[in-house]
Amino acid sequence: MDPEETFGRGKLNERIDPERLVDRIALDEAEVSWRKTFIGFDEEDERRLSDLEPVLRENQERIADDFYEAILEYERTQSVIGRSPKGVGSLKQTQRAYLVSLATGSYDLDYFHNRARIGKLHEMIDMPLHFYVGQYGVYYDLLLERLNDRVQNRVVDAVEEWANERDDTGGGLGGLASALGLGGSDDPTLEESFETTVRDAIDDGMMDVLSLLRIINLDMQVAADTYVDSYAQRLERSIERRKRLAREVEHDVRRPIEELHEASExxxxxxxxxxxxxxxxxxxxxxxxxxxxxxxxxxxxxxxxxxxxxxxxxxxxxxxxxxxxxxxxxxxxxxxxxxxxxxxxxxxxxxxxxxxxxxxxxxxxxxxxxxxxxxxxxxxxxxxxxxxxxxxxxxxxxxxxxxxxxxxxxxxxxxxxxxxxxxxxxxxxxxxxxxxxxxxxxxxxxxxxxxxxxxxxxxxxxxxxxxxxxxxxxxxxxxxxxxxxxxxxxxxxxxxxxxxxxxxxxxxxxxxxxxxxxxxxxxxxxxxxxxxxxxxxxx
Known part of the structure; x- marks a missing residue:
């Protein structure tokens, strides 16, 4: 079965009511639209993420392996991972599916509802919020390493394309040396067209990185909402218990306090x-x-x-x-x-x-x-x-x-x-x-x-x-x-x-x-x- 089809479909899902969850965190069309606008996520980001699918799909195995190797290095994280009903192999499979879904998602309300369900699953195994957010730091290292290679390759391709264009106009290697300021000219600066080509290639690569960070940020926001919702429910239950306890205390201590008051006198x-x-x-x-x-x-x-x-x-x-x-x-x-x-x-x-x-x-x-x-x-x-x-x-x-x-x-x-x-x-x-x-x-x-x-x-x-x-x-x-x-x-x-x-x-x-x-x-x-x-x- 394709990992993407099993992504987020573990046994813990039976304990989740997605409709009530999204109602409690008020995650509707208007909220999703506002969040996208707030961080600047638009159709251009969706296109760029779609372009990153081959890179993510090709590196999903290695990234998943490196990710769990990094987080299982510590006893505290081992105890958290140990509470999951899935084994490490199944978790790696889920991680690979998540990585690919970053580039293949619809990014609509259903997408973010699914992200809320995933965040709730992490909270249900008592993964602390700082651990959930912190693991993205490990994720960034693994992703940016691959994206850095992609950006460098894109720059090299752009330079080669620029050089090929110069060859067509008779520039050849002499034109490349001249563009780099090495042709013996009194002005050792880069040729403007060459500099523009390099800058455009780097800027395009960084925009890909920014699109990936934006969708991950939206995912983190929704996951954080599920944690806050859980904390709010716990707080409500605690408040209710406190109210009930207050009523019981008021009932239980009234007579003893009166007796104690009399005894004190x-x-x-x-x-x-x-x-x-x-x-x-x-x-x-x-x-x-x-x-x-x-x-x-x-x-x-x-x-x-x-x-x-x-x-x-x-x-x-x-x-x-x-x-x-x-x-x-x-x-x-x-x-x-x-x-x-x-x-x-x-x-x-x-x-x-x-x-x-x-x-x-x-x-x-x-x-x-x-x-x-x-x-x-x-x-x-x-x-x-x-x-x-x-x-x-x-x-x-x-x-x-x-x-x-x-x-x-x-x-x-x-x-x-x-x-x-x-x-x-x-x-x-x-x-x-x-x-x-x-x-x-x-x-x-x-x-x-x-x-x-x-x-x-x-x-x-x-x-x-x-x-x-x-x-x-x-x-x-x-x-x-x-x-x-x-x-x-x-x-x-x-x-x-x-x-x-x-x-x-x-x-x-x-x-x-x-x-x-x-x-x-x-x-x-x-x-x-x-x-x-x-x-x-x-x-």
Whole structure:
């Protein structure tokens, strides 16, 4: 089958309604005529395109092969070509048919309706418009290469024809050289007839190129219309979906927005309440911070006093220890004194025993004295009885004995008095010694009690010193804790201020949100109303 008969007759055509397509893009006789006039396409272009048919037909195979080789070089274009229901071989066949149709078309309304259908086929396989237009750049390279050869050949033919005419007039090669300004003439310019011949040949070739570009441009315009129509349909469907979505959104969000509006008002009220509570809390925290500062100062004073008490406790402990030592020394002295008093008591007992012995001796001496006195009396009596000379010595002896007895009695009385005094002194000494012993015993007992008390005081002082050290350490720790607590309270106060500010911001934001929600409700309602109005107007 001739490729031209299958051009644009693929399976996708079943999905196209050509009549509706051309109606939507408003492609009628008047529109086609205006477009031709706008770009200068006329019967002369049709004639020139008809003259190009042999060139296009002869090069259709090579151009189609080179075209697909060029566009299949890129992955992006491969993916687009891959979406076509036709294989590359069928696509090349279609390309060959299109190339020839550029020169064999009727260029009437049916022609451009067919071009609209072809453009729609490209759009249906999701070929981007820039790709569809861009592939003509590849097409131009391939076409202009062949047309360039044709123009050059036309120029050469024109020159040969001009030269043949010169030969007929006797010009020959000399005339050609002269026409090219190479005949030795003083004026080296081209001969006017030769230049005109060359220019006319080039101009004729460029007009062929221009005719081909014009018909391709008209084809591109119609294809672009189909893309725009497709985009417009998509936009209409999108608008319709948006309208439907707007109606659904308006229906779906009306109640939630109203509830959210009510909730926002509640939140705003609560935020204001929170703001008030937070402000009160911030004030209370500031007051607590002040109290803690005072407590911190008091704790520092307590710590200083605890340090002083700790020093006093250590001094008390030292004095108690010294008191225990002194008490130990007093105990030793009392023990020595007790030993002395024991010896004194023993001596008193011995003295009393000796005085008893002296009393016994005195009793014996008194008996002797009495007998001596009796003896003296008897001697005196005897001396008085005898008047003899022998009585004188007896009298003397009697007197001496009497004197001795008297003296002895007197001495015994003195001794008795002395012994009595010694006895009394010994009794007093014994009594004093007993009292001293009792006092020493009492003193020793008191000293022992004092030592026990001092030991208790020492132990208590040690415990107190240890406790005061613990108190001092604890007080220092408490001071640090209070200081940290004061710092924490300051931070809390700052945080409370920030929370209060944030609560105020929340309240303000909630009020703004409430207002915004109201705006949203109004906007959604207005959008729905406007769309309903536009729908009614279009109907």
């Amino acid at each position: 509640v939140v705003a009220g609560r935020a204001e309440t929170i703001s008030g509570h937070t402000a009160s809390q911030a004030s209370a925290v500031d007051a607590v911070a002040g109290d803690l500062s005072e407590v911190s100062a008091a704790v520092e004073e307590i710590a200083a006093a605890a340090g002083e008490v700790h020093a006093d406790s250590e001094r008390t402990e030292r004095l108690a220890a010294e008191g225990v030592g002194a008490a130990d020394e007093a105990i030793a002295d009392l023990e020595e004194l007790e030993a002395v008093t024991d010896r004194a008591a023993t001596a008193a007992d011995t003295l009393e025993a000796k005085t008893d012995e002296i009393d016994a001796v005195l009793d014996r001496l008194e008996g002797v004295a009495e007998r001596t006195a009796i003896l003296a009396k008897n001697a005196k009596i005897e001396a008085s009885r005898s008047d003899s000379e022998d009585a004188g010595p007896m009298r003397v002896i009697a007197e001496e004995v009497d004197s001795f007895a008297s003296q002895t009695r007197s001495d015994l009385e003195a001794i008795e008095d002395a012994v009595l005094a010694v006895r009394e002194e010994a009794a007093e000494t014994a009594s004093a010694t007993e009292q001293t012993v009792e006092r020493v015993d009492d003193g020793t007992e008191h000293v022992h009690e004092t030592i026990a008390s001092l030991e208790e005081i020492h132990e208590s002082a040690q415990a107190t010193a240890s406790s005061m050290e613990d108190v001092a350490v604890a007080t220092d720790q408490q001071a640090r804790n209070v200081e940290r607590a004061a710092t924490t309270v300051d931070d809390v106060a700052q945080t409370a201020d920030q929370v209060a500010a944030a609560a105020e911001s929340v309240a303000a934001a909630s009020e703004e949100q409430t207002a915004s929600l109201q705006d949203v409700v109004e906007t959604v309602s207005r959008l729905t109303d406007e769309e309903n109005g536009a729908t009614e107007t279009s109907q």
